[in-house]
Amino acid sequence: MSASMCWLPWLLTRWPSSALSLLLLSVVGKQTDLKVVQAIVCSQWGAPSNKSLTQDGDVIIGGLFNLHYIYTSTELGFTKEVCLLCILTWMCVCCGLSLDLEPLKYMYAMAFAVEEINRNSTLLPGVKLGYRIFDSCGQYPWALKTALDLVGEDKQSCGQSVSLVIGASSSTLAIILSRILGPLSVPVISYLASCPCLSDRHQFPNFFRTIPSDIYQVRVIAQLAIRFHWTWIGAVLENTDYGQLALQVFHEEITGKGVCLEFIETVRSETIVSDARRVALIIQASFARVILIFCWFIDVKQLFLELATRNVTDRQFVASEAWSTSDDLLQDPAISKVADGVLGVAIRSSTIPGFEYYLRKLHPLQRPDDEFLRELWETEFGCSPEDRSLQKASLPPCKGTESLEGVQHPFTDTSQLRVSYNVYLAVYAAAHALHSLLSCPSINSPRNNISSCSSPKHIKPIELLQHLNNVTVTTPQGDMFYFHGADIPATYDLVNWQNTPEGPLKLVLIGRVDGTDIHLNESAIQWSTGSNQVPVSVCSESCPPGTRMANRKGEPVCCFDCIPCAEGEISNKTGSLHCERCPSEFWSNVERTACIPPQLDFLSFNEALGITLTTAAVSGAMVTTAVFVVFLYYRHSPVRANNSELSFLLLLSLKLCFLCSLVFIGRPSVWSCRLQQAAFGISFVLCVSCLLVKTIVVLAVFRSARPGAEALMKWFGPLQQRGSVCLFTCIQVIICATWLFLSPPVPKHDLGFQGSKVTLKCAMASVVGFSLVLGYIGLLACTCLLLAFLARKLPGNFNEAKLITFSMLIFCVVWVTFVPAYISSPGKYVVAVEIFAILASSYGLLLCIFAPKCFIILLRPEKNTKKHLMTR
Template sequence: MCGIYWFIAVWMCSAPPQLLVGLRVGLQMAQAANCSRWGSPSEKGLFEDGDVIIGGLFSLRYSPPDKNHDFIQLPENRPCTGLQNLPLQYIYAMVFALEEINHSSTLLPGLKLGYRIHDSCALPAWALQAALSLVGGGASTCKTTDGKEEHINEKEGGQPVPLIIGGSSSVAANILSRILEPMSVPLVSYTASCPCLSDKKQYPNFFRTMASDIYQAHAITKLAIRYKWTWIGAVIANNDYGQMAVKVFQEGIQGAGVCLAFIETLERENIVRDAKRAALTIKASTAKVILIFTWYTDVMELFQQLAKTNVTDRQFLASEAWSTSTDLLQNVVSHKVARGVLGLAIRSAAVPGFENYLRNLNPSLHPDDEFLREFWEKEFGCTPVEAARSSNNSLPQHRSLHKASLPPCKGTETLEEVQNLFTDTSQLRVTYNVYLAVYAAAHALHSLLSCPDRESPSGNNISTCSFPKQIKPFEGISQQFFLGSTRCDRCPSEFWSNSERTECIPRQLDFLSFNETLGIALSAVAISGATLTTAVFVVFLLYRHTPVVRANNSELSFLLLMSLKLCFLCSLVFIGRPSVWSCRFQQAAFGISFVLSVSCLQVKTIVVLAAFRSARPGAETLMKWFGPGQQRGSVCLFTCVQVWYFPLEVVTCINMIEITGAVLLSV
């Protein structure tokens, strides 16, 4: 596999002032968070106490649970599976760097750094839950929906973190940065490469040890132009990482004679289906060069689908996310498909002592390390002895049952001869980014806590860093943050959500009262109209046998006067405090009354027209087919249609109002 290495500018000897600012405020604001238990996606984690706790979020597992899309109940975060060796190496790179710093006499002397590390399963929702748990601390007070305070404790300690190393994808980094920014908690990412994250106005608390994808996309553009590849297909991750990269690539190839044949997207939640579709598109296309911007596990599934369709004659342009994947090189199926790969890679660097540190890891020395325990079971097929002894006391019941299916380890197992991605330190790429991120945070803390100059002679005096509690917050920050939930709950009836969408408040009812001037005027008009109509009705009734009334179609006239009277009286229902029965009755009653009056007018108009045409030949037939019976039937037909349709319209309107309200509350 060919590789074109691109290099990353990072902090080493000094930290950016923005990170110092974020740390200063983050140390204060993290302590002000009020809720700690956010439904963490996994009870497993890696924890170590210290004077300052550094948070860590890593995508350790890459097999997400199946989603339930029946929309019958709220979605449930079920555990992920498939522990990956390479992300596990990232975790211990962070631990290794922190242990190095704690043993240093020049960097943060007298101050111990601890850590709280969680698995985010490469899902932004779980990364958000874990991040909120980190900044909230392990033990705190939560406010329930009824306003009462509830104390929640966790076994992992209660100190909130002032900084988080994480955001393994650009999507997760985008979400986490926006959520953590009001609390001034810095986020240092080791792989998020979206150019959008470089905007300090939108992401003032985001930092990274990874180069922007803009440079990678420009490099791939130059490769395509250099080798005169004029017809290229693209398969990208359906997120900011893939979309931004292909956008920059398209802008770069304009006017250079290079065209994109197709763009296929992959989503991890539906990777099998998407990979099958992309493989069929690649097979059907005449493009022989395929650009792939996605994660290496997604590429593995794509290559397996290509092997099934016997597509083995394509040249692949690889992004840094999979160009150096050892799994793809060693896999027989993927190696057959990707015989030629040209791509870019993250800079590799050596970390002295790290390989020896990894090979000396053993669950017997770290009995509380859940990640190492699971890796040990996967690698050696046995349960560590120390873990088996403590399973009944410290582990959940489902975990103990799983252990019962594995034999106990002999105690002689070691990683000295194990060869896999976890122990392979020949090319530390993302691992080195994690290592640099930890040191960047340490240098920022060193400058922030008034630590002694590390270049000064150490024998002059013994000095240590200032204690973190001596840090004063910025002026203007005494705020109290109340975090409620990662999902929205619908407010009960008679309540609205406030403008901040943080609590339910009573609805404000606005209606036209009978006591108001406008209400009195409208009521007077309605009553006067109904009275006048009644008077006319009485006059017509008294003189119903006279030729004038009979010539005016007395039956339709009586019906028209009655409907007009009802229309006047229905308007009174729209005045006064609304209720359920009035809201449903007022529209139906007015609609039916109005249609009845219009129907009478229409039939009377037709009768008049027929009367004027009575002198013409054939007029007798017209009057025969539109006699008194047909007139009554027409009025009943038109009115019955409205009687049948209008209640359905009212119910539909009410349902649409409720649905719209629910959508607005969820937004």
């Protein structure tokens, strides 16, 4: 032994962590003679269990399975026979006290696959495959010692060598075996090690597995959370690399997908009782209705018991494959109410034809060298097989009629083979690699860098390793797979825990996962609510269409408020982050869910404002007509006799002013837009022209009474009055005609004031034309006001200039106020303002000028005399 190895026995018995010591041993093993390491291991550890299952063959493959339970020394009585291995820890452990039926089934799956391959005439023809299977008892030291036994090459080794090992029921053990056997290039095919770290071909070039990496199951769970809109979730993790890695991958998958974790709690197996109590209280107080659990089934059971004690039965649990198919949980009535509806990702299940028959036909009498089968008989039937030399004194001999045929037993249940099928695939992967290695190539075919055929007696592990990397495996059932690095394509089952009339929960297959594709039968799921309604687990309910999400300050993105979209904006889907503005010619509906063409809005005859203005216009026209009739009837009276033609012409123009306002009401058209401003401008110029001429006549009459001014009246006779009115009006006609010819108003949608309605109005294509029309009216009105103001104090009982002054004052005030009101009014109210100005100024003229005259003519006829009229 080299000097560097002298401290190894002391280290192996004093290092406080068996896993760390084995990793250290693997490093040392790379630098020292493997035979020396094996000798030290065998001498220091001894052989804790001599039980094995073997079958001779031309090529031998090894197998490692955890066939017995592990008990701590505190659980063992002093009277019990124990085999203690006190290494590297502060307590002793024992192996061999209780047989674990599930791993036993795994072992026989390997044996069945080997026997099936030996019967196959096309796979490994002429080569008999054998096996050596050992119990690793779930302890890393024993697993390491057994692996060294399997690959030993001489008598100093603990056994005959093999070229491949099927084993590693945990990721830690897989890491140890891969590092120990890596220097020899011995392939290790695991059926249960799922740590993503084992996919690293640089660190583990000799490792393969028939179970997917944990990354894929976490991705599936994240996709399920997104699919069912679970945005507020709790997570319970095992405080190991398994749990921490699951959390890391889950975070990566949900980032940016609107899913948040309300809490993250970890548990340890060493303190599971107190941890389960703490986590149960947190789950009970949380608002999350969906809880993810990445733990071992024993820890989950303790947590469920705590939740059952607190009657927490309204949570939806999502299971990792570590406990999603645990019979120990499914059959426990104490947790059935808590665990009802569990949705889980499970190792894919499959059938192995003939395997159930194989298990039921197993019998110690037919396999006298099978020590594990003998132990199964002792455990299940309470007797020892007839081999007297191996009988336990405390057990009676078996009658020989004991059998597994026709008996419902977990060991013979092959309805859902999961890990057993992984073992089955591992054996077939080894067989196909051996077949590829031992098959001689044809003359024209390449040999993949292998120069000659290998002999079954001289197989080199490194050659087998090369063929495993390139092999494509086909099982008798037609299942095909290949290794991509260490991994095979990810496939899973999706399972659901459902109630049964008998009491225990049953496992129901509800879907499958192939790579990234999830095939799920949602209608078959029974949720924790007891119905087919998907549980809701959110911090805030999704914002309905018509609203947007607004994050709450200092809280996760899953907690938000729903803000209604503003006018002109919409959100047409649930959970919108932003509201979208409608195009310029569209507007949002009342619900803010769609952009719709706005309703055309204009001042119509049917609405209240239109009816009011129409009534006012028609009433003004009727009053004007009545005044016209009164004046016509009393046309020879002194009051009426003065300027009769101008008075009648003024009444006619006022009537036109009232009626022209009606053109502004109703749906604008090309002709109505042109007629509006022309009728308005000409009518008011005619009206103001009459008043201006009347005012000039009044001034002329009084001026002519002065000496030397008799000739003044020649210029203001009836003909001149009519000519003046016609001249003033023709100027406005020319302005309007030019305006309408060059750039007339046209109907147009007014989008300046956005809303659910678009105003249809007459757009002024030329502001200059409209300004000239208004300006000319204003010029005549101001001139008339000025002249009337000058004539207001002329003598006479009835001075018409006073009336004109008041009327023109009202007229000017109305139209001066109209300009800012017209500019600032929105939509159809622009038209309403102009109509109001027309009606107000028309009523002002009508009432100020003609109301006093009608009052005298109708109510004070005694004043309607020439004498009274001429009195100063």
